[in-house]
Amino acid sequence: MVGANDSGGDTSRPPVVSASGPTVADVGEQALINRLTAMSTRAAADLPADSDRLLIGPGDDAAVIAMASDLIVSTDSLVQDRHFRLQWSTPEAIGRRAAIQSAADIAAMGGRVSALVVSIACPPTTAVDWVLAVNRGLNEAAVAVGARVVGGDVVSADQIVLTVTVFGSTDGRAAVPVSGARVGDRLAVSGPLGSSAAGLALLMAGRAQSYPDLVAAHRVPIVDLAAGVVAAEHGAHAMTDVSDGLGAELETMARASGVSMDVVAASIPMAHGLVEAGADLGVDPSGWAIGGGEDHQLLAAFDGAPPAGWTVIGSVGARDERRPVRIDGSAPAVPGWRSF
Amino acid sequence: MVGANDSGGDTSRPPVVSASGPTVADVGEQALINRLTAMSTRAAADLPADSDRLLIGPGDDAAVIAMASDLIVSTDSLVQDRHFRLQWSTPEAIGRRAAIQSAADIAAMGGRVSALVVSIACPPTTAVDWVLAVNRGLNEAAVAVGARVVGGDVVSADQIVLTVTVFGSTDGRAAVPVSGARVGDRLAVSGPLGSSAAGLALLMAGRAQSYPDLVAAHRVPIVDLAAGVVAAEHGAHAMTDVSDGLGAELETMARASGVSMDVVAASIPMAHGLVEAGADLGVDPSGWAIGGGEDHQLLAAFDGAPPAGWTVIGSVGARDERRPVRIDGSAPAVPGWRSF
Numbered sequence: 276m277v278g279a280n281d282s283g284g285d286t287s288r289p290p291v292v293s294a295s296g297p298t299v300a301d302v303g304e305q306a307l308i309n310r311l312t313a314m315s316t317r318a319a320a321d322l323p324a325d326s327d328r329l330l331i332g333p334g335d336d337a338a339v340i341a342m343a344s345d346l347i348v349s350t351d352s353l354v355q356d357r358h359f360r361l362q363w364s365t366p367e368a369i370g371r372r373a374a375i376q377s378a379a380d381i382a383a384m385g386g387r388v389s390a391l392v393v394s395i396a397c398p399p400t401t402a403v404d405w406v407l408a409v410n411r412g413l414n415e416a417a418v419a420v421g422a423r424v425v426g427g428d429v430v431s432a433d434q435i436v437l438t439v440t441v442f443g444s445t446d447g448r449a450a451v452p453v454s455g456a457r458v459g460d461r462l463a464v465s466g467p468l469g470s471s472a473a474g475l476a477l478l479m480a481g482r483a484q485s486y487p488d489l490v491a492a493h494r495v496p497i498v499d500l501a502a503g504v505v506a507a508e509h510g511a512h513a514m515t516d517v518s519d520g521l522g523a524e525l526e527t528m529a530r531a532s533g534v535s536m537d538v539v540a541a542s543i544p545m546a547h548g549l550v551e552a553g554a555d556l557g558v559d560p561s562g563w564a565i566g567g568g569e570d571h572q573l574l575a576a577f578d579g580a581p582p583a584g585w586t587v588i589g590s591v592g593a594r595d596e597r598r599p600v601r602i603d604g605s606a607p608a609v610p611g612w613r614s615f
Numbered sequence: 616m617v618g619a620n621d622s623g624g625d626t627s628r629p630p631v632v633s634a635s636g637p638t639v640a641d642v643g644e645q646a647l648i649n650r651l652t653a654m655s656t657r658a659a660a661d662l663p664a665d666s667d668r669l670l671i672g673p674g675d676d677a678a679v680i681a682m683a684s685d686l687i688v689s690t691d692s693l694v695q696d697r698h699f700r701l702q703w704s705t706p707e708a709i710g711r712r713a714a715i716q717s718a719a720d721i722a723a724m725g726g727r728v729s730a731l732v733v734s735i736a737c738p739p740t741t742a743v744d745w746v747l748a749v750n751r752g753l754n755e756a757a758v759a760v761g762a763r764v765v766g767g768d769v770v771s772a773d774q775i776v777l778t779v780t781v782f783g784s785t786d787g788r789a790a791v792p793v794s795g796a797r798v799g800d801r802l803a804v805s806g807p808l809g810s811s812a813a814g815l816a817l818l819m820a821g822r823a824q825s826y827p828d829l830v831a832a833h834r835v836p837i838v839d840l841a842a843g844v845v846a847a848e849h850g851a852h853a854m855t856d857v858s859d860g861l862g863a864e865l866e867t868m869a870r871a872s873g874v875s876m877d878v879v880a881a882s883i884p885m886a887h888g889l890v891e892a893g894a895d896l897g898v899d900p901s902g903w904a905i906g907g908g909e910d911h912q913l914l915a916a917f918d919g920a921p922p923a924g925w926t927v928i929g930s931v932g933a934r935d936e937r938r939p940v941r942i943d944g945s946a947p948a949v950p951g952w953r954s955f
Contacts, residue, residue, distance in 0.1 A: 300739035310747060321758055346686055348765060350732040350780055354772045392690040394778045399640035407650060418661055425688060432694045433774045438734045440690055440780035 347443040347450060349380035355435035363478050366405045368494040370412025373437045375496050378420050379516040379571040381443030382500035385451035385507025388422040391441040396432035409437065420500050448507050454531035455513035456576035460591040462536060463581035465502040465573040468521055469560060470546035472567020476556060486552050496571040502584065506575045509582045514575040519568045522600060522607035528574065529591075529599035538589035538602045540565075565607055687783035687790060689720035695775035703818050706745045708834040710752025713777045715836050718760050719856040719911040721783030722840035725791035725847025728762040731781040736772035749777065760840050788847050794871035795853035796916035800931040802876060803921035805842040805913040808861055809900060810886035812907020816896060826892050836911040842924065846915045849922045854915040859908045862940060862947035868914065869931075869939035878929035878942045880905075905947055 353359060353373050364372075378388045393413060395406060406429070414424050422441070456462075474493025477483050483490045491497075498516075506514055513532055517524050521543065525536045545564050553560030575581065576591055598606050693699060693713050704712075718728045733753060735746060746769070754764050762781070796802075814833025817823050823830045831837075846854055853872055857864050861883065865876045885904050893900030915921065916931055938946050 296742050296744045298740050298742055302743050310743070346782070348730070348732055348780075348782065350734050350766060350778070351768050352734040352736050352770045352772075352776075352778065354736055354770050356773075357771050390688070392688055392780060394690050394692040394780075396692050396694055396776050396778075400638050402636050402638055403642050403650075404636045426690060428691050428778075430692045430694050430776075431697050432692075432776055433696075434772060436692075436736050436770075436772055436776045436778075438690070438692065438736075438768075438776075438778035438780075440688075440732060440734075440778075442686070442688065 345445040345447075345450065347381050347384050347386040347445060348440065349377060350438060350440040351377045351380070352436055352438040361435075364494045365412075366408035367412035367415070369437070370409035370414075371416040371495045372412075373409075373439045374413045374416035374420075374422075374441075375498065375500070376518065376569065376571055377439040377441040378417070378422065378443075378500055379496070379498065379503075379518065379573075381441055382503030383451075383453075383514050383516040383573055384443070384445070385448060385503050385511065385514060386443035386445050387504055388417075388420045388441060388443045388500065390423050390425045391417055391439055392426040392428075393424060393440075394428040394430065394436075394438040396430050396434070396436040396438075398433060398435070399431055401435070413439070416495075446504075451503075451507050451511050451514040451575070452531075453513055453515045453528050454533075455511075456528055456532035456534050456536075456591045457512055457578070458534055458591055458593055460512055460576035460578055461581065461587050462525075462538065462574065462576055462589040462591060463585040463587045464517070464521070464544065465506070465575075465585055466498060466570075467544040467546040467549075468517060468570050468572055469549045469564035469567050471496060471569040472520075472563040473546065473549055473552050473560065475567075476558070476563070477552060480556055482552075482555065485555065486548050489546065489548055489552055492546065492570070496569060498571045498573075499584075502573055502582070505582050506573060506577075506585070509577065511575040511577055514573055516571045516573050517568065518571055520566045521574065522565045522602070523568070524574050525600040525607075528576070532576075532591075533594050535592045535595035535598065536589060536600045537592055537604075538600070540603045542586065542588045544586045544588075546570075562608075565602065685785040685787075685790065687721050687724050687726040687785060688780065689717060690778060690780040691717045691720070692776055692778040701775075704834045705752075706748035707752035707755070709777070710749035710754075711756040711835045712752075713749075713779045714753045714756035714760075714762075714781075715838065715840070716858065716909065716911055717779040717781040718756070718762065718783075718840055719836070719838065719858065719913075721781055722843030723791075723793075723854050723856040723913055724783070724785070725788060725843050725851065725854060726783035726785050727844055728757075728760045728781060728783045728840065730763050730765045731757055731779055732766040732768075733764060733780075734768040734770065734776075734778040736770045736774070736776040736778075738773060738775070739771055741775070753779070756835075786844075791843075791847050791851050791854040791915070792871075793853055793855045793868050794873075795851075796868055796872035796874050796876075796931045797852055797918070798874055798931055798933055800852055800916035800918055801921065801927050802865070802878065802914065802916055802929040802931060803925040803927045804857070804861070804884065805846070805915075805925055806838060806910075807884040807886040807889075808857060808910050808912060809889045809904035809907050811836060811909040812860075812903040813886065813889055813892050813900065815907075816898070816903070817892060820896055822892075822895065825895065826888050829886065829888055829892055832886065832910070836909060838911045838913075839924075842913055842922070845922050846913060846917075846925070849917065851915040851917055854913055856911045856913050857908065858911055860906045861914065862905045862942070863908070864914050865940040865947075868916070869935075872916075872931075873934050875932045875935035875938065876929060876940045877932055877944075878940070880943045882926065882928045884926045884928075886910075902948075905942065 381388045470492035474490040529536045549560040721728045810829050810832035814829040869876045889900040
């Protein structure tokens, strides 16, 4: 399932940077982000103490800055032929997906989505109606979660890149970090998993018409982002959204929290039709549910029972650097989605 | 001077959207942004009144949202081969430029820059050291204006696209909109103009070594962004940063404010070396100062004398839809920078 969400890339364009050192693909996205984050933290060490205080910095779903009330911020890009294909998604769906995947990062902090800005990079040959339809989808999805689009930028590029930056408010609650899971917590997810990865596999296999709900969920994630606020009010210790696959998110939460995670595979809620689609395509559907990203359901650790509607999938154990995540006792066989 | 800042684009990639209707290039960036903005405003009309209030919405340099204290937000993208060329700028310079051009939008609202997030889209073949150097430049420039990098995203793409979203605080002052110029105001700029456009022209002519300061200013804008807070404290009625050329910014401010602008060409402060470089290349250097964008100096309207360090270049007159900007009595001959 590596690259489950990689819709294939046009690699005909020659390398733009001749590399004597390692390339981005050599080191991988996470290692690169770790190095970028460390650099930013070092650079900010010089700032005076009276700057706006950073409550949660790089490395979580979103940053939290202490203004007079706490502001939550996150940014995400969707790239043509990487995250979406024009022949597989309407522009409205692409816009909705861009808004929802960004808003999910605010929900994953326990925040309420307030506003977003969008930068649209596209070729000059792009139809205006296409851009307007993307924006329509973006606005519809934003308003559906109580947010508005407050600004943006449009620039010329060879390829369509949508970058959404989203802002949220904690409404006075403490934001829920990814690093707060404690030994003994129960792990729970806010909804069924695997539909986005299954939808992509069905599209690639030319079987989209057999499972329209799974394909629709690939085009636009189906997730109740209000579950994030509910989880925060319920006292969630740690939370993140499942954007890179459940296995990868469990590992991120385990390592950030200094704990380990035990999950029972049979308890993972599978999207409707997932088992049938797996049988049809001859693949194990649990790979979609555990390895597939971009469902944007929420994963949280609770001290006790989760809120109504959540499903308990496992529990938090003592730190285990070698095997931070165990599914039915074994390390997950499927790594999550990686951009590079 | 159309496309003065267009470093040329690789147009070998085929059109990605087959257009039956008009393309983005057909309608132009501003008309497209206007339509996107109107759509966002309509969509947000459905939001409940208790949402975070939008004090200044799309169409200004940045949006202002009433959290408990006012938050200012803006987003901008830099695209490889459109806004920068790898052979002409170091990655540090590209990162610094990305931070400064975004921070200038906060300064143009009279705000203090607080934080920024960056999304880096790049080919998998990109050298890690190149990405780290961009981030180093971004952090250096952010810290220099009192801001920190609080998050980001890295995604795979065919072409390098840097999208910086920047956050600022009004520190309790009212933000300075672009629409506040009043009849009788004096127009002033915070520093010399034309260096970025001249630097690009010198690079394209292979004369970079003759005017290193102008070329350096093309690579990284040289601007004191604290001038924005000073102007706000001084009571500026309207303000914007000169990102698209002085003539274009004057027109934006005039139309937004419902006024007209009279500018005396000889009073426009020209960057050091601009006249000599113009003579060398056989072009009128005032084209760079009036039509060239990306100097990111501030343009403001004051009721009386501007703060120390600012240069008065003209005055505000009654609305004139047909000729909203007059330079020595005539409409400017040079339109500003347009992305498409």
